[in-house]
Amino acid sequence: MNQNSEAEIQMQYIQKCREFLEASDQPHPTFHIQNEGCQMNTIQTESVAAMMEQMGYVKVDTPEADAVVYNTCTVRENANQKIYGHLGHLKSIKKHRPDMKIVLFGCMMQEPHVVEKIRREYPYVSLVFGTHNIHKFPELYCRTLHSDSQIIDIWKDSDEIVEGMPTSRKYPFKTGVSIMFGCNNFCSYCIVPYVRGREKSREPQAIVHEIEKLVEDGVTEVMLLGQNVNSYGKTLAAPVTFAQLLTQVEQIEGLRRIRFMTSHPKDLSDELIGVMAKSRKICHHLHLPLQSGSSRILKEMNRRYDKEKYLALVEKIRCAIPDLSLTTDIMVGFPGETEEDFLETLDVVEKADYDTAFTFIYSRRTGTPAASMENQVPEDVVKERFGRLLSLVQEKGRRASSRFTGTVQEILVEEENREKGTLTGRTQHNLLVHFPGEPELIGKYVNVRLDTCRGFYYFGHIVRENEV
Ligand code: 5AD
Ligand code: SF4
Secondary structure: OOHHHHHHHHHHHHHHHHHHHHHOOOOOOEEEEEEOOOHHHHHHHHHHHHHHHHHOOEEOOOOOOOEEEEEEOOOOHHHHHHHHHHHHHHHHHHHHOOOOEEEEEEHHHHOHHHHHHHHHHOOOOOEEEOOOOHHHHHHHHHHHHOOOOOEEEOOOOOOOOOOOOOOOOOOOOEEEEEOEEOOOOOOOOOOHHHHHOOOEEOOHHHHHHHHHHHHHOOOOEEEEEOOOHHHOOOOOOOOOOHHHHHHHHHOOOOOOEEEEEOOOHHHOOHHHHHHHHHOOOEOOEEEOOOEOOOHHHHHHOOOOOOHHHHHHHHHHHHHHOOOOEEEEEEEEOOOOOOHHHHHHHHHHHHHHOOOEEEEEEOOOOOOOHHHHOOOOOOHHHHHHHHHHHHHHHHHHHHHHHHHHOOOEEEEEEEEEOOOOOEEEEEOOOOOEEEEEOOHHHOOOEEEEEEEEEEOOEEEEEEOOHHHO
């Protein structure tokens, strides 16, 4: 079966669902959808929402709806707990709405113990599917509409990427575009390779074609997404590097800003740094997860770089792109982490000058190598270290982002604030800026002088050309 025909088959199921709903006693049903986790999940949530809307559902903000859909995450245990909390609440809603359909999909559903628990303890959930068969949603949902029993369909893996499924987006002018799925890195703490499967890249032509269509439709900023974009294209029949893909995307006329996420430090190439430095469109923002500053812990994490290599890489990138905004992910409390190891992490934070660092407490994920390591760090020690890391990250972040005070930056205007007459937008460095202006400017680019920095955002004013 070729890929287009799969999308076409699913469109027919959307039509079938629509006809079924129109003929029912509830011709204008409502749905509520919620996303947990990363930006790649967000795209898949938006796609499922688009399919629901094509079936005739109207989106609402409350779970008091005819259908409730959750895209789940399992990177850390607290995301799982949140879903079980939601399910408890839905049980009480379903008591007075017995026809309500409850749908769970995404990463958490790829874990056998989770599915077993849902089967046993949450029989009122209508449909469960995973990460590999999201394109089958219309077909599965059609079955759910015709059935009162729980439907579970989890695929172990898949080498197929189905193109051409419906999509929707929050902003008309910017969006994420997945360029690859899965991960082959097997960092020892991480569940992603188990729930998202082996790395698969989309064909560059499919990506470029999608972005061209988006640009025709008003998009001027794209974020290229993958668990590790630096290894994009390695597994394609005709291999392409990520830098080569960026060069192709850069040529799309009408596209003004290109972002990407996430880069793994172990394979960030000189070719990529060169392309980024030369580009007129690639934003000077790099998300480069550190995880730990201790070379010993990095080895245990299977990250395949050490503290010195990471810092040398940061220096090399800053040399090529001096105004770079650098962000990162850092984890505290990996098994066996000592005070000395933790001090190495603080040392990298001191030296790397991050604009923002996302900080996490290590979460033990069943099935990963780290889960069975001895020396799990006691909770009180982890919490204390986490507090120290957070204060340093915040202090450094405030200093790093205030370096643009007084400069004029091009801002993509995103929305009007609650306070009327004030707009919010972002610089290419991804910094938030508030400034007076009219809502007609939403989706446009304006030059704004950044007058005052308030921690992680700025207040500014629009400048006319002759003031720049
Ligand atoms: N515990 C805590 N944080 C984790 N991350 C991934 N796995 C875990 C885990 N088991 C963090 C990493 C990654 C980010 C997306 O989530 O820092 O970069
Ligand atoms: Fe997880 Fe490591 Fe893959 Fe990122 S690169 S998704 S942390 S295994």
